[in-house]
Amino acid sequence: MKETENVFLIGPMGAGKTTVGRLLARDLGLMFLDSDHEIEKAVNASISWIFDMEGEAGFRRRETRMIARLTERQEILLATGGGAVLDPGNRDLLKDRGIVVYLYVSLEAQLSRKLKDENRPLLRTGDREQRIRELYEARHPIYCELADIRVEAKRKYPHLVSRAVKRELSRYRTGSAAAG
Numbered sequence: 001m002k003e004t005e006n007v008f009l010i011g012p013m014g015a016g017k018t019t020v021g022r023l024l025a026r027d028l029g030l031m032f033l034d035s036d037h038e039i040e041k042a043v044n045a046s047i048s049w050i051f052d053m054e055g056e057a058g059f060r061r062r063e064t065r066m067i068a069r070l071t072e073r074q075e076i077l078l079a080t081g082g083g084a085v086l087d088p089g090n091r092d093l094l095k096d097r098g099i100v101v102y103l104y105v106s107l108e109a110q111l112s113r114k115l116k117d118e119n120r121p122l123l124r125t126g127d128r129e130q131r132i133r134e135l136y137e138a139r140h141p142i143y144c145e146l147a148d149i150r151v152e153a154k155r156k157y158p159h160l161v162s163r164a165v166k167r168e169l170s171r172y173r174t175g176s177a178a179a180g
Contacts, residue, residue: 005030006098007077010143011086012136014110015103020032023162025077028169031097034079039066047081051090062088065136071097082135085142095146102147103158103163107136109154150170 005032009017018034025032036047039062043050050059064087071093078098084090094100108131111119144150149168153161 005075006071007072008094008098008100009077009079009103010094010100010146011082011103011153012105012139012143013082015082015105016158017103019111019158020103020153020161020165021077021079023159026164027166030075030077030146032077032079033070033073035063035066035070036081037078037082038070039063042066057153060087063087067093082139084085085139085146091142091146097106099167099169100146100148101169102143102150102162103165104127104143104150107133110136 007024007028009021009024011017018037020035022032024030029177039050039059040046045053047059050062054062060083063081063084067078067080070076076098080090080094082118085094149165149172151161151165151168173179
């Protein structure tokens with residue numbers, strides 16, 4: 001078991017990492033941070049603008065630097081962007097510096113939550129449904145492998161998901177939870 005008090009939320013867009021993260025951080029007495037929001041503050045621009053100007057590769061470089069910086073802190077709850085786990089260095093930092101919680105939602109739930117979302121740069125494509133499917137197939141195995149804890153986030157109410165994560169964290173810290 002890890003000694004750190006850091007908690008890192010991973011999962012796809014639409015899993016509720018930011019909403020659940022805020023509630024959970026308050027309940028656990030941790031400082032809440034969101035890597036995407038921190039990038040936006042640092043650049044003074046939106047994620048969409050960064051994607052437009054620098055492409056996904058430019059955004060991912062910024063994301064990697066931000067995750068390295070944020071995970072150095074102590075007693076934080078960090079909500080990561082859905083694609084943060086694509087970089088092996090990010091995965092190593094998350095695994096080494098905190099407890100990684102995968103907020104899992106099914107592909108069907110992602111489709112119902114994000115199919116009409118026009119604010120996500122990775123969904124600016126002709127076939128959003130196909131793109132969500134591709135992202136799920138590419139990322140779900142990585143989320144599963146990286147996670148210390150996996151919590152179903154299909155519930156409609158974020159406070160119930162937060163409560164479930166808190167319960168699983170307690171089990172994990174006492175050694176009675178199974179990984180991923």
